[in-house]
Amino acid sequence: MKKIWIDLENSPHVPFFRPLIPELVARGHQVIVTARDCFQVCELADLYRMEYTALGHHYGKNKAAKVAGLMIRCGQLAPTIFKEKPVLALSHGSRTLMLLASVLRIPSLTIMDYEHSNKISLPPPSWWMAPEVIPASSFGPYKSRLLRYKGIKEDVYAPGFEPDPAIREVLGLAPDNLVVTVRPPATEAHYHNPESEALLDAAIELIARHPRGRIVLLPRNGNQDIEYRRRWSGLQASRKLIIPERVMDGLNLVWFSDLVISGGGTMNREAAALGVPVYSIFRGPMGAVDHYLAKTGRLILLTSVQDVESRIALVPRQRPAAPPRANPACLGSIVDGIEKVLHYSNGSCQ
Numbered sequence: 321m322k323k324i325w326i327d328l329e330n331s332p333h334v335p336f337f338r339p340l341i342p343e344l345v346a347r348g349h350q351v352i353v354t355a356r357d358c359f360q361v362c363e364l365a366d367l368y369r370m371e372y373t374a375l376g377h378h379y380g381k382n383k384a385a386k387v388a389g390l391m392i393r394c395g396q397l398a399p400t401i402f403k404e405k406p407v408l409a410l411s412h413g414s415r416t417l418m419l420l421a422s423v424l425r426i427p428s429l430t431i432m433d434y435e436h437s438n439k440i441s442l443p444p445p446s447w448w449m450a451p452e453v454i455p456a457s458s459f460g461p462y463k464s465r466l467l468r469y470k471g472i473k474e475d476v477y478a479p480g481f482e483p484d485p486a487i488r489e490v491l492g493l494a495p496d497n498l499v500v501t502v503r504p505p506a507t508e509a510h511y512h513n514p515e516s517e518a519l520l521d522a523a524i525e526l527i528a529r530h531p532r533g534r535i536v537l538l539p540r541n542g543n544q545d546i547e548y549r550r551r552w553s554g555l556q557a558s559r560k561l562i563i564p565e566r567v568m569d570g571l572n573l574v575w576f577s578d579l580v581i582s583g584g585g586t587m588n589r590e591a592a593a594l595g596v597p598v599y600s601i602f603r604g605p606m607g608a609v610d611h612y613l614a615k616t617g618r619l620i621l622l623t624s625v626q627d628v629e630s631r632i633a634l635v636p637r638q639r640p641a642a643p644p645r646a647n648p649a650c651l652g653s654i655v656d657g658i659e660k661v662l663h664y665s666n667g668s669c670q
Contacts, residue, residue: 321350322662325406325426327397328355328372329414331540332586334364335477335570336412336431341370343655349662352404354397356416359541363567373400376416378541383510394420401426408662409445412473418442429661431654433473434585436511436605447661449654453612467657472609474586475650478593481571481643488576491562497534498578498636500527504537504544505583511604516583519601522628523581524552528560530634535561536573538587578637585610592618594643599632 324344328334341351353371355361358378365372375396379389393416401409401420409421409428419442421428428445435450435458448459449467456463493499502523505516527533535555539545548563555561571590574580580591580598585607591598592613599620600610606621613619622628 321348322408323350323352323404323406324658324662325401325404325409325417325421326351326353327409327411327414327417328353328361328365329411329416330356331359331361331364332473333412333414334361334368334370336473338368338370339477339480339651340655340658343651344658347655347659352406354400356393360567367567367569375400378508386510390415390419394423398424408658410658413437415442418445421445427661427664429658431473433609434607436607449657451609454608458608467660469650469653469657471647471650472589472593472613474589474593475647476654477651478571478590478643479645479648479651481575481594483575483643484569484572485576487568487572491536491564492559493534493536493562496532498530498532498634499534499536499576500634501536501538501573501577501580501582501587502527503580503582503584503587504540504548505602506540507544508541509604513603515603516601518625519603519622519628520583522625523599523601523632524555524561526628526632527634528555533560533634536577537561537563538568538570538573539563540584575639575643578635579633581632588619589613593646595640597633597637601628 326337344351355365355372355374356376357374362374376393379385397420406426409417409426411417412431418428418430422443429447429449430445431449433451435454444462447465448462451472452468452470456466459466504520506512527535537548539548552561570587574591574596575594580587580596581601582588583601588598588600599622601622610619614621620631622631
């Protein structure tokens, strides 16, 4: 039995690792999970009944505060990780894990699907894993330590999704409502471009004019929740815009939407994985995965307010009886890659 440490530092990490953890356990490994209490990470982990230890939180958009928060969280995690002595540190881009694993000399594997992430000059992990559509050149001198998998990370958990139609009743949505799930841009991220916020405003206005349009808005954090409740209080009063009072199962909400508009990668890609029409208002550096989805017609990129007005099709979706089960082998191929790294977890991969 080999012990693996997984750190959940952002909300997309939770659904990604949810099916990976039981698969690793089924193959005879022990898994310990830590989580950062921000961006609904802990709320999602609780929703999925995942076991974890919560340590640390977010320290804001300022780069100096981010660095300070990184160091503080490393200090909070260090006693637990030193005691547990994992043979592999595994994450989907947790900066804390990468730094602490390097300090404690624990072999590490970082899975990533966005090549423009800012690592704040962190020491590199022992191994990388990424979708095949991201060019190896993105990893520079580390491409010799690169493992690949087919598909996108959402293919890991989308095949196991089981729809629950009760979500529309929970949100107070009528059968004839045209439901648009909207995810705002990550305004605290280093790659945020204010142009995304102008596109968000234009999209909200467009949907609000539709007689049957209903917006389900999913703020990324408490600050956005407060701001959007204030900004669109009139739309909330008329039930044109709904901000859920509790964390929602993202895949389920996407499946029962007619279309999705998002300022970030994960919800866009979840919609693409489920065959739901999706529009991106992300205006930061575009990653290879989104370029691939746009090229294959699974994602529409919006770059201006004029695009919002002319390209978004507010029409009901003909939902199939069941979600697609595309690329069910993705989960197994990633776990195979993790086990390949575990084979070298005695330190030779450092």
